[in-house]
Amino acid sequence: METFQGDDAGPAQLHPGDLGWNMRDGAASAAKVLRLWSHNGDPIAIGMLDTDTDASVIRLAVSPTVGDDETIATRIADDLDGRDLLPQEPASAEVRFGSALQQVLRDRGWTDGDGWACFTSDLSHPTPSHPVRKAVVDGSAAEGVPDAVVHDIVRAHLAAWERSTLTVKKWHEMAVGPAFRHGRFIVLYADDVPVATAAVWSAGPGRPGLIEPLGVDRDQRGRGYGREIVNACAAELRDMDASSMKVATPVTQWPAVPLYEATMRRLPDVPDLVRPTH
Ligand SMILES: CC(C)(COP(=O)(O)OP(=O)(O)OC[C@H]1O[C@@H](n2cnc3c(N)ncnc32)[C@H](O)[C@@H]1OP(=O)(O)O)[C@@H](O)C(=O)NCCC(=O)NCCS
Structure with a gap:
């Protein structure tokens, strides 16, 4: 997941620190809300379900190796659209990196939700x-x-x-x-x-x-x-x-x-x- 964090110019995507801070209820509880997508044995996207809210929210980190890959984006979008991963309504996803996934979701009718102010130094x-x-x-x-x-x-x-x-x-x-x-x-x-x-x-x-x-x-x-x-x-x-x-x-x-x-x-x-x- 550290290797996913390559983009100095863009906003922070899900970071090892988010997982680290989420460890305070123990490893088992942190692991329960994590989802991992891999391709040819390599991790390519990691999701963390946000359990602070009643709605389904998943925060994603996408590997720069697949940020523009439409085939992989379509596969991940199928999971996000399906009700197994995000069962409740409404549901939303934080996708701050990965232009292909952002585009596929928008093409499928996903719309703007809560806004985040993003900062860098x-x-x-x-x-x-x-x-x-x-x-x-x-x-x-x-x-x-x-x-x-x-x-x-x-x-x-x-x-x-x-x-x-x-x-x-x-x-x-x-x-x-x-x-x-x-x-x-x-x-x-x-x-x-x-x-x-x-x-x-x-x-x-x-x-x-x-x-x-x-x-x-x-x-x-x-x-x-x-x-x-x-x-x-x-x-x-x-x-x-x-x-x-x-x-x-x-x-x-x-x-x-x-x-x-x-x-x-x-x-x-x-x-x-x-x-x-x-
Ligand atoms: C956000 C927070 C950390 C600010 O702490 P603080 O000690 O009051 O901030 P400072 O006194 O150092 O203010 C620094 C600057 O922030 C801005 N600022 C801080 N409080 C402000 C207020 N109530 N209205 C407008 N600007 C404000 C100002 O630009 C200020 O600079 P200035 O004093 O030279 O004008 C504090 O309100 C807090 O802990 N909030 C709850 C937790 C939180 O939201 N954390 C951040 C999210 S991760």
Whole structure:
């Protein structure tokens, strides 16, 4: 899946980091929502069913080796049209890469659904230094993670995401997942209080990295910590030799859109594609 992440110019497609963050309910639960298409023994597309919603949504990563392949696109589109893969109505697919699949779905009557604001940052220049104290958990490091830092990450995350169910146990489930070997979790402090947290995920040197998730404590917003943690994410991904940093957020996600607009380069918005109901 890392090798699918070659497109620095376009929006982020489903990334190893999405799978990594989804590991917090355990490997079995993460595997249950994954779908894999292969061709001649090679993986060519990976789908992750979004279980946060009642409707059927599948988020896809398509290999650049088959992005323009109409035969393969038609085969995948047959699966997306069928009710085995996406049983509920309405159903939609996130296809941010793979022009052939996008075209086949549109030809079959799939229409624009929820819009995503997509951002990218060039990492070729150093990011501004941060005066704010931070702690970083590096998933590739052999040494154990201090309990206090994990507690601070979970505390800051819960203070940022009202409906989050993250716990220390779930954080550790995520951290033992294979994707976190290429991931880092960051927490920012103000006067020893954890105020913001984010995770970054590399897809290997020379490929785009991803931010997922990122948040600032509700009581600490509007003080520049959002900007600081985006910069901290860029510094970590640069250190991991990522070629760019990407993030996507619903166009309705306020004020994430203005934060990313202030700190990254906005790409054209991308809609999910909604299956026609017959
Ligand atoms: C999005 C979020 C991280 C912003 O954090 P923050 O600490 O308030 O952001 P900052 O104070 O650093 O603001 C940085 C810039 O973002 C923009 N911004 C932030 N909040 C804004 C608001 N309410 N209205 C308009 N612009 C805003 C501004 O351009 C601001 O720069 P400025 O202060 O120089 O004008 C925070 O609101 C949050 O955690 N939201 C919930 C989780 C979330 O949506 N995460 C991102 C999706 S992955």
